[in-house]
Amino acid sequence: MTARERVAGNVAGYVDDRTGAAKYLKKSLSKVFPDHWSFLLGEICLYSFIILLASGTFLTFWFDPSMKEVVYDGEYAPLQGVEMSAAYASALDISFEVRGGLLMRQIHHWAALIFMVGIVVHLLRVYFTGAFRKPREFNWIIGVGLLTLGIVEGFLGYSLPDDLLSGTGVRIAEAIMQAIPVVGSYLSYFAFGGAFPGEMFIPRIYTVHVLLLPGIFLALITVHLMLVWYQKHTQFPGPGRTEKNVVGYPLMPVYMAKAGGFFFIVFGVTAFLGAVASINPIWLYGPYTPGQVSAGSQPDWYMGWLDGLVRMAPPLETHAFGYTISWNILIPGLILPGIMFTLLALYPFIESWATGDKREHHLLDRPRNAPNRTALGAMALTFTLVSLINGGNDIIATTFDLTINQMMWFARIGVFVLPPIAFIVTKRICLSLQRADRELVLHGRETGRLVRLPHGEFVEIHEPISPEKAWTLTSHEQLAPLELPEFDQAGVRRPAAIKNKIRNRISRAMAVAVPKATETERKELEGHH
Ligand code: HEM
Numbered sequence: 001m002t003a004r005e006r007v008a009g010n011v012a013g014y015v016d017d018r019t020g021a022a023k024y025l026k027k028s029l030s031k032v033f034p035d036h037w038s039f040l041l042g043e044i045c046l047y048s049f050i051i052l053l054a055s056g057t058f059l060t061f062w063f064d065p066s067m068k069e070v071v072y073d074g075e076y077a078p079l080q081g082v083e084m085s086a087a088y089a090s091a092l093d094i095s096f097e098v099r100g101g102l103l104m105r106q107i108h109h110w111a112a113l114i115f116m117v118g119i120v121v122h123l124l125r126v127y128f129t130g131a132f133r134k135p136r137e138f139n140w141i142i143g144v145g146l147l148t149l150g151i152v153e154g155f156l157g158y159s160l161p162d163d164l165l166s167g168t169g170v171r172i173a174e175a176i177m178q179a180i181p182v183v184g185s186y187l188s189y190f191a192f193g194g195a196f197p198g199e200m201f202i203p204r205i206y207t208v209h210v211l212l213l214p215g216i217f218l219a220l221i222t223v224h225l226m227l228v229w230y231q232k233h234t235q236f237p238g239p240g241r242t243e244k245n246v247v248g249y250p251l252m253p254v255y256m257a258k259a260g261g262f263f264f265i266v267f268g269v270t271a272f273l274g275a276v277a278s279i280n281p282i283w284l285y286g287p288y289t290p291g292q293v294s295a296g297s298q299p300d301w302y303m304g305w306l307d308g309l310v311r312m313a314p315p316l317e318t319h320a321f322g323y324t325i326s327w328n329i330l331i332p333g334l335i336l337p338g339i340m341f342t343l344l345a346l347y348p349f350i351e352s353w354a355t356g357d358k359r360e361h362h363l364l365d366r367p368r369n370a371p372n373r374t375a376l377g378a379m380a381l382t383f384t385l386v387s388l389i390n391g392g393n394d395i396i397a398t399t400f401d402l403t404i405n406q407m408m409w410f411a412r413i414g415v416f417v418l419p420p421i422a423f424i425v426t427k428r429i430c431l432s433l434q435r436a437d438r439e440l441v442l443h444g445r446e447t448g449r450l451v452r453l454p455h456g457e458f459v460e461i462h463e464p465i466s467p468e469k470a471w472t473l474t475s476h477e478q479l480a481p482l483e484l485p486e487f488d489q490a491g492v493r494r495p496a497a498i499k500n501k502i503r504n505r506i507s508r509a510m511a512v513a514v515p516k517a518t519e520t521e522r523k524e525l526e527g528h529h
Pocket of ligand 1: 038039040041042043045046122131132136139140141144221224225228232233235
């Protein structure tokens, strides 16, 4: 034993005598996790969150969350002598005078963008593979909470510097608050401590941004990861993988090394972007004054769809009992996002209701084998994408020489027409892929080798696929549709007849599939070859 090993052993023994950690650690470190590249997406969220905490802490040392009026007297000459809030002035100082400050600001901003991309792509992987099914519904709901908080946290973050762009965003938030019937104007006065913009807003959102929300994030992420640990990770179907086992590698040393390396890759990419790619150059926008809006104002991408929905709303207003209800803001700004996030959170329960499948699932679905779910996802994505495109309607119009009206009508029509088309096309593609799988199992792989038979006919040689591959393509189950009774034994309509009829219809649509190749069919064809 070398001296170094002896010292390490002594320290470990000392800690174990006092905490009894060795037994627990031994068990935990050998815990097995399955392997697939898409399982790294959750890790990207985790690592960019850590980068956000570290870079954000650096920024708090110099940022002054105050709306006190000051006259700028710093390094950036074009703004010298301009009146601005202390918050904006301190953000300029971080950018131009604090050593490494601009790099940290840019790393923080890029990390926020990557964090949100990570969350959305991770959510899509969980959705399209059916990883949200029993027993992981709670973790799905926690995830939807994290997504919502991420959007709010990002919005508050880029509102802090009090530049012209961020002030414009806060003004939109005020409009959305005011659109709530009856209590809206009270709520806005409460949030801003009086009339907009007032002097309270930046200090208040600062506390929420650096203390309250990060605290909630930490708590939710901890519970999220504990649940992944406790419920075990799902795995893709394959030989030897069942609903009862986990095939993969141990945490120590394989995943410790992978995770450590991956953290540094995420950190490296973020730092590289922070170093070379300018993001949110607030000095170009100038300080916020409520009377100005700069052309081409854009929110960060994860807010863009919401902005796009508001931009495409027709000017609908109702005046009743001395109140004005601005439907043009209330519907796209609050009601629609409310419905979208509620449906998203409830999706695991809606699906299990529709299919009648209440069992546990630890093996993932290949997206093609759940055509309706995949098509629904494509439909929701298309809706969000059209809204997001409309969030940049002014920039797109000037770039491609279009009018803002053309963009708006594209969005207004597209948001209704394109999602159903996406649904139909995706479902067809899934069913075609199922058919292709069936062909592959029954007739083997096309080799591209043509052979001429003695009587002159040309045929292509097919090679049988490996038994492992055949297993992977056929191991999924194909659910039979529900057949809930509409009449009782005496032939009388049941009280739940209508509900049962609707469920039967939906579950029939959910069960549409190309029958997978069976062992008997395979054997039969083998005889023919
Ligand atoms: C701060 C944001 C988040 C962090 C740090 C995070 C982290 C993670 C990690 C590290 C894993 C295990 C690796 C993996 O499957 O990718 C995981 C799994 C999971 N996450 Fe997240 N996640 C976040 C947001 C979300 C969101 C938005 C959803 C969905 C709405 C979600 C739902 C799930 C589910 C259901 C699992 C279990 C997946 C399985 O076992 O296959 N998470 N998460």
